[in-house]
Amino acid sequence: MIAAILSKPARYAIVSLLASTVVTASPGLAGDIAVRDALGREVVIADTSRTLSIGGAITEVLVALGLEQRITGIDSTSTYPPTAVKDKPNVGYLRQLSAEGVIGLNPTLILAMDSAGPKQTMQAIESAKIPLVLIPEKLTEQGLLDKIRLIGHAMNADASANCLATAVAEDFDQLRQLRAKIDRPLRVMFVMSLVNGQAMAAGRNTAANEIIELSGGVNAIDGYDGYKSINDEAIVAAKPDAVLTIRRSRDTFEADAFYAHPGFALTPAAKNRVFVAMDGLYLLGFGPRTPAAARDVAATLYPQLASQAGDFKPKAASAVCRP
Template structure:
């Protein structure tokens, strides 16, 4: 599978400028251009609320766990860093009062955070709010790290972490080069009343499938949609992937017992993989490692090479 290589240093600089990383600093702190094209001036990062698991992971990797005043429910890693932190609820169902009640000096939130009324209330409260773009690509992840680091006045640490993640993507690319026949993979978000909600194009699931050397068995639509049994059989997935959740999980037993999945190569080979949702779809620093784990499951012959994949992001010391 041919994939676009990571941009070089010159192109990365142009990208950084486009998202505001090189905005001139004003008295008191940097100015950050966020996902909505807003220039946000940041003067105090001592009480930062992180809304989005990937944001929290990056903050901890940069050494800012003591500045995290609160997190959302998707922020589950590292467990020792988020344990005991005030929780403002699910990323898309935030309460303005819950966030403001933490007296934050800065809010870093994924662009999908909501609802809209809550985000408008937070802006009206005059708390610096930076919306982080959700671009499910290699370059998008590197840009995310740099943007978060710039907001925290930790450009050197962010460059360190982005470089480590880029090296992990390089290792992943070498692993993918050994795949001769890409597997057809279906990502199922949920199975309710026998109907599967599957990921199409322009989703984190689609990108993780491609990063792991597979092809999405569902390519007729964007986003996540419920599909019928005929569509499941027609997709002919070689493997099915899902996320583990505390409730409403799509379990292996339900997959094996489903009449439509039973008629697919995935059902015949009992090729079912469930992984932690943040690890698999969060698009944080661990994403290359997650894609490696998926590749090892899809292609058992790659297990020896996958075992030698040593994530640089996990060992890099990029703390400020």
């Protein structure tokens, strides 16, 4: 009844005050750790025992470092590995977080992608004095390695993080060797969704653009940044040799819909029936499995590389980087 009467800012203030009291009473680890996050802020961390992970890649890294027991909660993009996340409290989608849900878990540390939001929620979390480290999402090979090391440093697990980063770097090296065998890069269009006949396609400066390039392709859409809806004429003009998309539990862009679409039906992709659908976090998450995801895309786009792709054994999957 009281929550219904109070305004939203007032509820945030009360929840923040309570959470601040809880965090202050939490036992700290031996020695504080200082990290610089995506906003250039120096964040001092005293206790990682109840870490809230907001971002699928962050959760993957934490588990790969053997720190799943410290994860007190996750967001809805944290779906891998399923056995490690299935019983974790979920605070919802990383861009639509509620302050009550996040603060209510009493985390001693929050690791979140820098795209987490909304802004009002993030301000309420900071007001609660909970250490918040925003992890930069730099969609490059080096950006991924830096992400792993930053997460590891925040968790006082630098040695494990360096181990994992080294393994991922070796996977990128294997991927480069595979790409070197490609004679003619294909034009690939990434379609996020196809709703009422309208395609939402990825342009530059997106995770989709980077994964296309990592897999040895060329983004067929290069006239804009981000994701935008495009019409049939633009689809035909882009001349994609292949269409790439993600598999989801609902609203999935299926191959049959692609082949029947009046715009895509006139493209080389439809003529040659080249349609690739993969798990969204695996394909676009930019976590430790990214080189393996790019390898799988390359093997599908270029059947002649199938045997060489089969020799690509991801180091990140087998590296023992736990303390």
